Amino acid sequence: QPHIAYQGDQLMVECVRLSDLAREHGTPLFVYSKAAMLSALAAYQRGFAGRKAQICYAMKANSTLAVLQVFADAGCGFDTVSGGELARVLAAGADPAKVIFSGVGKTRAEMKQALQVGIGCFNVESEAELDVLSEVAVSLNLKASVSLRVNPNVDAKTHPYISTGLKGNKFGIAHEDALRAYRHAASLPGLQVVGIDCHIGSQITETTPYLDAMDRVLDLVGEIEAAGIPIQHIDFGGGLGINYNGDTPPEADALWAQLLAKLDARGYGQRQIMIEPGRSLVGNAGVCLTEVLYLKPGEQKNFCIVDAAMNDLPRPAMYQAFHQIVPVTPRAGSVTADGTVYDIVGPVCESGDWIGKDRQLQVAAGDVLAVLSAGAYCMSMASNYNTRGRAAEILVDGTKAHLIRQRESAFDTFALEQLV
Numbered sequence: 001q002p003h004i005a006y007q008g009d010q011l012m013v014e015c016v017r018l019s020d021l022a023r024e025h026g027t028p029l030f031v032y033s034k035a036a037m038l039s040a041l042a043a044y045q046r047g048f049a050g051r052k053a054q055i056c057y058a059m060k061a062n063s064t065l066a067v068l069q070v071f072a073d074a075g076c077g078f079d080t081v082s083g084g085e086l087a088r089v090l091a092a093g094a095d096p097a098k099v100i101f102s103g104v105g106k107t108r109a110e111m112k113q114a115l116q117v118g119i120g121c122f123n124v125e126s127e128a129e130l131d132v133l134s135e136v137a138v139s140l141n142l143k144a145s146v147s148l149r150v151n152p153n154v155d156a157k158t159h160p161y162i163s164t165g166l167k168g169n170k171f172g173i174a175h176e177d178a179l180r181a182y183r184h185a186a187s188l189p190g191l192q193v194v195g196i197d198c199h200i201g202s203q204i205t206e207t208t209p210y211l212d213a214m215d216r217v218l219d220l221v222g223e224i225e226a227a228g229i230p231i232q233h234i235d236f237g238g239g240l241g242i243n244y245n246g247d248t249p250p251e252a253d254a255l256w257a258q259l260l261a262k263l264d265a266r267g268y269g270q271r272q273i274m275i276e277p278g279r280s281l282v283g284n285a286g287v288c289l290t291e292v293l294y295l296k297p298g299e300q301k302n303f304c305i306v307d308a309a310m311n312d313l314p315r316p317a318m319y320q321a322f323h324q325i326v327p328v329t330p331r332a333g334s335v336t337a338d339g340t341v342y343d344i345v346g347p348v349c350e351s352g353d354w355i356g357k358d359r360q361l362q363v364a365a366g367d368v369l370a371v372l373s374a375g376a377y378c379m380s381m382a383s384n385y386n387t388r389g390r391a392a393e394i395l396v397d398g399t400k401a402h403l404i405r406q407r408e409s410a411f412d413t414f415a416l417e418q419l420v
């Protein structure tokens with residue numbers, strides 16, 4: 001039973017009508033299904049049954065406090081990439097021991113903050129970072145647990161902006177430099193080597209890049225341990241794609257059955273495993289509701305101008321990403337028959353401000369549309385461009401709809417500013 005689906009002529013999130021939410025809270029409005037998040041999580045949990053595994057939700061995908069709370073309550077750890085994310089996830093009730101800290105540009109202040117709250121592990125991305133982290137840890141009389149992010153040089157076959165495991169990317173330590181970096185880490189007084197990690201990209205829809213990356217990582221585990229440095233955990237990153245438009249990524253449990261077979265074959269089956277999924281846990285658990293403001297027919301293009309824009313939904317403008325767009329209450333007749341082909345665009349003053357191109361829809365001004373697959377990398381990437389306040393957010397749990405973020409007012413957007 002899908003958690004976001006039509007019942008009769010009403011698009012529902014669990015037991016709540018989206019048309020009611022739009023009327024009550026206004027638009028643009030993000031609406032998430034708690035059950036959809038938990039069911040995405042359950043696919044990973046099934047995959048790891050009987051294993052030592054820690055799922056660290058990559059909170060950059062959607063970092064709203066109540067969303068973090070759902071995953072914290074479900075026992076997840078978190079992958080963070082800034083001091084801001086760390087503060088945010090602790091405010092949501094996360095256990096710091098289950099937090100890991102990734103990213104190529106951690107500052108000394110962020111390292112200090114993370115050491116002081118006692119995070120579980122730093123995913124270190126360069127040799128220079130090792131030296132700085134050791135120095136910071138020594139100055140606090142602490143030891144930092146580290147895992148080195150290695151770059152396996154495999155092509156994740158995804159959009160170039162979200163591919164991270166190739167040699168030309170800024171991420172991780174090159175495969176051939178990894179052993180030297182591990183020796184270096186093991187020699188530093190402020191560090192305790194605990195793991196290895198890799199992350200090859202995002203919106204990955206094929207299994208092969210994962211299998212290749214796992215082989216490369218396990219080769220390194222063998223070499224590093226032969227050099228006398230034990231590897232307690234293997235963190236295999238995130239990146240599993242979702243279905244935006246007929247995409248067919250592997251299911252999390254099926255993918256992990258294949259990956260775990262590789263671990264078993266090399267005798268690493270009982271190692272602690274960690275993963276950092278983001279999009280696959282929240283992407284298809286959310287929609288963005290937007291109202292049609294104007295229809296603007298033209299000679300070359302018909303435009304459907306809506307009240308959500310690139311500041312709310314930046315993925316189309318940034319990556320030419322596709323999101324399905326459907327009416328919350330389809331007009332009599334059918335969704336596609338007799339529809340007109342529109343470019344669905346927002347009010348922001350840029351031609352790049354589009355949400356969908358060449359979509360057949362039967363709509364009128366005042367209708368509410370739902371932009372699907374909007375749970376990941378939408379609200380967390382939203383901005384105030386054009387002094388547009390960020391949207392409100394609702395978390396649906398069964399029949400209950402909780403307002404989890406108020407709509408930002410214009411005043412909120414300039415509250416920290418000062419005239420001279």
Ligand code: LLP
Pocket residue numbers: 058061079102103162164199201202203237238239240276277278279280315319376377
């Ligand atoms: N771990 C690391 C180290 C990462 O860099 C990322 C994502 C993840 C985990 C989670 O990846 P996921 O499971 O969500 O694919 N804004 C882009 C996606 C950027 C992903 C960046 N790193 C988009 O909207 O498509």
